Amino acid sequence: MIRVVDTQPTVFLRRGAHGLEQRLRLQVHNEGTPAGMGVRLRLGAWECEVALGEVPGGESWHDVFIPEAGAAAELAVQVMDAGGAGAPRVRKLLAQQQRRNQHRSKQQTRQTTHGASP
Secondary structure, three states: OEEEEEEEEEEEEEEEOOEEEEEEEEEEEEOOOOEEEEEEEEEOOEEEEEEEEEEOOEEEEEEEEEEOOOOOEEEEEEEEEOOEEOOOEEEEEOOHHHHHHHHHHHHHHHHHHHHOOO
16 A cells, blocks of 8 residues: 655745746655555646656655645645555645745744743
8 A cells, every 4th residue: 555644845946837836745655565656636726647656665755846835725645556546635735925934933933942041
């Protein structure tokens, strides 16, 4: 059985056929032998199938690109292998600006916490 364990949106962007695309890291767990696999990605009205090639046994990471989320949206990732489609894994994505604001807020909290005297 092959399943998506985790999805991690990154801050890395590229220009693609449909505008800016964001790199998404997929953590995949394959309980069997190496097997060919793909994923079906859905973000709002956008949907795409991506071949990942042969996925080794155990844990592995794979990078795919999705359209940059201009607003908060749900991302669904579904495993596609010779046995058919698996259950989708759904994650709420934040818009790039919201992620930057969260990152700044965490940095400010760390500076305040680490800058305080004991």
